[in-house]
Amino acid sequence: MREQMIKIPILLLSLLSIPAFAESIIVEGNSPILNGGALSENIGLETLGGVLTPLLNVGCKLPCKISQVFSTAADNQKQITITLARGVHKKVSSGTNLGKYRIYGIAPAPRGVPQIEVKIEAANGNIVLSASDKNSKIRLEKVD
Numbered sequence: 001m002r003e004q005m006i007k008i009p010i011l012l013l014s015l016l017s018i019p020a021f022a023e024s025i026i027v028e029g030n031s032p033i034l035n036g037g038a039l040s041e042n043i044g045l046e047t048l049g050g051v052l053t054p055l056l057n058v059g060c061k062l063p064c065k066i067s068q069v070f071s072t073a074a075d076n077q078k079q080i081t082i083t084l085a086r087g088v089h090k091k092v093s094s095g096t097n098l099g100k101y102r103i104y105g106i107a108p109a110p111r112g113v114p115q116i117e118v119k120i121e122a123a124n125g126n127i128v129l130s131a132s133d134k135n136s137k138i139r140l141e142k143v144d
Contacts, residue, residue, distance in 0.1 A: 022132035023140040027084055027098045030125050037062055043120055043127060046083035046092045055120055058088060063123030071112045079104035080116060081143065084129060100144045101129060107136040 087095020
């Protein structure tokens with residue numbers, strides 16, 4: 001199978017080269033949206049107002065993944081929290097919440113300097129979330 005990489009700029013930052021540390025979590029095992037050769041629902045992040053902002057779109061041929069770089073919004077910020085969801089509607093409340101995840105252990109730095117690479121992969125029946133940073137030994141955990 002051919003792997004498909006989708007890149008969507010959320011913040012204008014360069015992609016990381018080789019991460020020093022990475023962690024992964026299976027967000028949803030045996031996902032019902034991965035039956036067949038393509039995604040049957042969007043997978044994305046919850047943004048302001050409970051909006052589902054798709055990162056992997058309906059119809060994406062499996063396996064598929066996206067890699068996005070995020071940074072901090074405040075000086076010396078030590079963590080970033082993201083909420084993942086899947087669905088076909090514009091609101092997270094109309095879809096399936098896949099949980100809230102905390103990326104922590106970010107080295108103190110001015111805002112915008114840390115570059116945390118977040119990956120979402122859909123393959124082999126699983127939706128997997130990964131995070132990495134070449135400058136910190138970050139950790140990833142589900143918080144709800």
